[in-house]
Amino acid sequence: MTVTLADVAARAQVSPATVSRVLNGNYPVAASTRERVLKAVDELDYVLNGPASALAAATSDLVGILVNDIADPFFGIMASAIQSEIGGPGGRAGGERLAVVCNTGGSPERELTYLTLLQRQRAAAVVLTGGAVENEPHAEAVAAKLRKLTEAGTRVVLCGRAPTPDTRAIALAFDNRGGARQLTEHLIGLGHRRLGCIAGPREHTTTRHRLEGHREALAAAGVEDDPRRTVHGHYDRRSGYEAALELLRRDPDLTAIVAANDSVALGACAALRESGLRVPGDISVAGFDDLPFSIDAVPSLTTVRLPLAEAGARAGRIAMGREEPPPGGIATVRGELMVRGSSGVPRVQ
Amino acid sequence: MTVTLADVAARAQVSPATVSRVLNGNYPVAASTRERVLKAVDELDYVLNGPASALAAATSDLVGILVNDIADPFFGIMASAIQSEIGGPGGRAGGERLAVVCNTGGSPERELTYLTLLQRQRAAAVVLTGGAVENEPHAEAVAAKLRKLTEAGTRVVLCGRAPTPDTRAIALAFDNRGGARQLTEHLIGLGHRRLGCIAGPREHTTTRHRLEGHREALAAAGVEDDPRRTVHGHYDRRSGYEAALELLRRDPDLTAIVAANDSVALGACAALRESGLRVPGDISVAGFDDLPFSIDAVPSLTTVRLPLAEAGARAGRIAMGREEPPPGGIATVRGELMVRGSSGVPRVQ
DNA sequence: CTGTTAGCGCTTTCAG
């Protein structure tokens, strides 16, 4: 019923091996033969059987991309960039590789499950994006799995995630600490001394690094770091909205808020506005990431731009072996402070 | 080197067939035997070979999701919802299915390429999201490919895309025409008579339907439809920015602009603001889709909410055969007019 | 440059 490579071979009057060679283009074949084969392929409307060739070749054309949440542009932008680099020549069977996007929802269990599934598929490479949960048993389990994957020949790249020790994984880590520090320094430079902080979820590398940067800046400027001015939440708008209200309840005299990311910052802005406060007149707000919508916010958001697309593209190239990994297997990707309308000098108390 | 099912069988002292049955859980196996097998699997740290089982079973655990641009939340939200429904019980080998996300960039050629690649992988199902390019040769080529896929046992579902004739594909189509009509009616009801329209790319089903809805509303109200008040662009912020400027150049007395989608609307708002116009004081603006950031825009965006997540989830369930397809294989998903701050009565001329 | 020959690792009748 379904046409196989043998059918093509019969029609082109060559051996199956020759057809395979033509299709994979990784072996010299006479032009005339190639043409005959291609013609037969076309006439028979033949489509290679992926699983069969993956089995025989012991490797597939699949590349796994692990993300927390593909609906979040932070991950969507990276996934898109990775995808754009995994196609092209160099691979098997025409060089087209498929991206398997796995939504972990930030759960280490699901992360592990997906890694196993990708291992099962004999994925050519796996890219893990975004921060990781800092939880010993799970972190070790993930590291062990990554080790297994690399041993099996799957290239593993971390994009925007802190390096995993004892793993051959290449890491492109965002400088979350440095970015957060710059951001808070900017606010302190403006004159702010009562800064609220809406941090991300606990036990998360990104959260911890951004928080550390924030605190470094406070400490360096001799500004008191009242723990009551920090609230933890998720990386979404709603968390920002609620956390801003909570922060205001705890200290109505806050003059600035740094948020876990841009979505959180926008949620916070909404809460502040509804509380009758003007941004930045009454209170400054800053985000992180510089997602596309942040520049269109009113006022436009002061934030730290992370080169998501560039990092994703690079991760994709490294995953495909088309770019040299950074020395030591680890590169730090810096963010850039974007000072915009949502931050200003504090109101006079 | 790599442990196979035969190794597990040897260690558990059963036949390979039994191990396979335990792993796939689709056949009765004595509890004690199952336990022994599972123990061996665990001890050997065995991972099934996906390609091998796909080859033998003639079907894989992959589900293709075609999107224009995964970095755009419009697609990210649908992809995420589809993904969340394709896992769970019912499938082979533990029921975990992987989502292969394919970024077509709106190109029919890439769409076709990806469909072939998915066919090659023997994908269990394919979901095509978003509008399609209306271009005869390509439309027919895609339809032919979809027919091939369904014939080969791949379930094909269209999510947010107009039905393809002569195809067994199930379609969940957004009522773009009706939504656009409602939106324009809302503006006309407010008193607007000089409406600009920033439409999406030409030769695109979504663009055409939204434009038709807009024109129906104009015609029904007896408002002149000056072709110079319509500009085509892409579905992104930048297009909105530039198109708004162009529209203003052509007719500075416009009192409202309906945009192709929310991103375009936000870009338009930015352009208007920079031109010294206030929204909605001087000019009203409306979007389409109601993406998460639209409610946080200032002013918040009047738009048509499309139930992206719900539609995606349903498409995912139908793709997995876990939900009955709609009667006739086609369902229309309606949008809901969300009247917010960006639309108001026109200024007195 | 091309053909022959073995498998790749799993599923699935068909017996028992």
Next chain:
DNA sequence: CTGAAAGCGCTAACAG
């Protein structure tokens, strides 16, 4: 409920 055996469709040496 379990085992034996026959492929699934392709690739990769190895010869020629």
